[in-house]
Structures are given as C-alpha cells and as structure tokens.
Amino acid sequence: MTIKLTIMDQMAQIAREHGKTLAPLREDLVLLDSGLDSLGFAVLVARLEDKLGIDPFTSAEDAMFPVTFGDFVKVYENGAR
C-alpha cells in the first residue's frame, strides 16, 4: 500500500472508532475540517509510526504541523525517503 493510501485507510478507521464523519480527502482539504480532532490526529500519528516506521514530527524538533491533507501526506513521503 502506498503511503497516501495507508494514511487514508488509517484516517477512515480512526474516524469510525471515534464516531466521526470523515470529509472527502482532497489534497487541499484543511486537516482541521477533515472530521478528526486533535486526539484523532494524535492517534493517527502514533498508528502511522507503527505502520510506516516513522514519526516525522517528533524526529525533527522544528517540524511544523501541516495545514492541508496534501501537505500531511508530503511530510510522510519526504520522511520515508
């Protein structure tokens, strides 16, 4: 599974677990409008570390958290290289 599909898959699962409705995951979707809240994203980052073996936010001390879904995926794609 590609990094992007893994992220989409995990977001859908967390939304289900948290009883939230996930917005269509377009590149320019603002993450805060996706339906997941802070706790949802915290769980997402923890699960992605399990699945992808990286946590790009904690490993780089000055990493800015992305604003859109497209940026979020890029951070993981860049981190995986």
Next chain:
Amino acid sequence: MARAEVQSLRDCLEGATRERFFRDRAATVRVDDLKRGTSLGGRLADFAGKSVLLAAGSQLATALALIELDGIARRLVILPPDVDPGHLGALSAAAEADAVVIDGASVPSEAFDLPLRVICTPNIVPGGERPLARLPTEWLLLTSGTTGVPKMVVHSLASLTAPILPVRQADYPVVWATFYDIRRYGGLQIFLRASLGGASLVLSSTGEPIADHLARLAEHGVTHLTGTPSHWRRALMSPAIGKIAPRYVRLSGEIADQAILDNLRHVFAPAGVGHAYASTEAGVAFEVNDGLAGFPAAFVEQPRNGVELKVVDGSLRIRSPRTASRYVGDTPAPLADGDGFVDTGDIVERHGERYRYVGRRGGIINIGGLKVHPEEVEAVINRHPRVRMSLVRPKRSPITGSIVIADVVLNESACAGEALPQVESDILKLCRDALPRHKVPAAIAFVPALDVAATGKLARRHG
C-alpha cells in the same frame, strides 16, 4: 492600582478609565457599565455570606458573577464546564452551598435546588447596591488529577492574584484571550490578569470552530494570547492562524517542549513567547521567558518573587503565597508537607544549569491537558479473558503532548488460535465502551513480559 490595595475583585475595576470590554462569541459587556450596574438582577445583597455554586453555562456569565460576588459571598465554587453531573450533589454538599448562579446555558440539575437561585445575564442593568461589609471570599476550584468526585481546593483573591506582578502600562490597549476555560486555574489566571491589569478579555466558546475563534480574536485585536501546548498545536494547524498577531504568547497547563516553543517564536516573531509552570494546588510557580524548554536551575537555588522550589526524590515541590490553603472536606488530605511545600508530582531532572521535565510520578499521563491514570485503563484491558497483565504508558505526541499506549501480556491460552489483530480490536472495543475517548490506547503492543519492581508493583518509567 497596586495589588495591596485590592479589597475585592470589583474594586480593581474602579481605576480603569479606558474603554474596556469582556466578551464571548454571543455578547459583549463594557466594563464601565459593570461598575455601575449588575448582571444579577439586583439580587446582590441576597448573596451576602452565602456559599455560591457558579453553574452558568457561559464563561462570560461566570466572569461577571465572580466580579460581582467576590467580597460579598462567603464562598464561590467555580464549576468547570466538563464537571460530571453525577458529582454535583456531592460537590454542593461538601462546599455547604446554599446559593447558585445559573444562566440560560446551564445544564439543569437537582443539585441546583438551593435556597437562593439567581440567573446571571450579560445584559447589565443599573443598580445592584453592594452590601457595605466585605468578606474575605474563599474561591473553590476543582482539581483535575483525581478519579471519582473531584477534590476542591481553597484559594483566595490574594493567592490567585499573587503571581500577577506589577507591569509597566503598555502604550497600546491590552486585549487578553485564552484558549482555556476561565473556570480552570490556567484560564482563571488570565481572567484575573485582564481584570487587574486594566485590559479587555476575549473568551472562548464551547464548540466554536478554531478558524472562527481565531477570526474573532483577530477582529477584537487580541494582543496577549494563552493556551496549553495542545491548544497551540491545534491552532497552528489552522490556516486562520495568520490572521492574529499577538505581542505576547503564553503556554501553561502542560509541559512545553522545545518544538512548540520554536514554532510559536517562528510564527509570531517578534512576539515574546513564555511558558508558565502552574497547578491548581500549587498556583503559578514561575514563568520562563528565555525561549527554552525546562527551567533554569537558579530557580531552585534562589527563591524568586516569594516562591521557593525544591526537588525531593525527583519531584518538584513548591512553597509560596500563591498556593491554595487546603482541600475542602470533613477529613481533607493535607495539601502541603509539614514545611508548607506542595508536592507537584512532576518529575524533573537536572542537566547542567537546566531542569527538564521527565514525566509524572505514578505515571499519570497528560493528554492535551486531560489526565489519565494508567491503572484505570489497565483495569479495563485486564478484563479481557486473554490478557494476563497490561501496562499503560505515555508516548510523546507532537499534537497532544502525550498519547496512551498499552503494553499487553497475553496468557498461554491466547497463544494458540485467535489471531492477534482480533484480540487487539476486541481490547480496543472494550476500552472504547468503558472509557472516555482520550483514555483509550492509541496503540497496543503485545509483549512477552512486563517488569515488576521490588515493591511488587509494575515498574513504571517516568515520561
């Protein structure tokens, strides 16, 4: 006005000459109007000597009631918005409440059937004659660290405002805002800072989208803004963050790491970025303004502003005029040790000239400001027939500071047969059914064994 002259909170409004406001999403109150009028429908004198539950749904109504009733009521019990309705009866009894302030947004409760019940509204009407006698009102705040009925601690206007040091008047109108709720210690500090400092205040509203909230802060010209690291991380994820330009940015309520401090400095340069260390019991111990995580070792060696720190068994202890005086109850546990130091339970380690935070004693986990007792989560996990034992621990999160992780040892019968993913999903379902969302583990790791310390307890590591 110098702090020593303050007799009641309302007195500190008298000296204000500038156009000042307190506002939330729905309403605006001119501080000038409040000096001559009342939000309590002319019932102020009825509150003399009463123990009052502040149960308004809105923060603005609570702020107005605090201003009006300090110095008049015997006790003000500040109920936070997320208080469990099932605990209200016990809290009311423990506080010996005989009056309640509500508003249109209050959640109805039998606990509010008290001899005096008054509705507070942001529509200030003239009048509100004040009784002449001033009482040293007790301010009761709920602690967040316990399971079961929350404990209440007793503060006074003096202890709550002791951390607010006199500052040079700014040459611009100061407008404070907080992502916090002012019914918790961290938010209450900001309400008092605005009140005593001649400033205005923009309050948050429950359920308001962060983008709308930030737009509102921008519209009202917020200059001083405060929240927990988790509040700030969430705000930084919003495209609306660019709308605000605070001159001072403050973090408290959770441990601030270097990443969030650097991010805020980068985004809001040249604004000052400071982080405060505080707890409901101990009050504000100190503020750190050098842009670095942790705090200077000099703070421990040399008392500053009347605050003494010491480190005992790794845990930070604080003695100062800013601490609460006691817990409320028939046989309350002591709040401080024999020497008057409050044990914070926050474990610190010295590295050179700096102390760094390494976690909570007893493994208490802080998820975006909400505390989790690992034992509570372990008890639920251990109900699963395949689980022999479990250890719930924090893992660093770039978003909520920490997140809950569970290490689980399965019993022999689990090794055969059932697939691990199925057991994992069953355990998570068990947790989701029994626990609030923030307590449910983000991930489960199946491990062959867990360390047990000499005391026979699970070995918990700090941090």
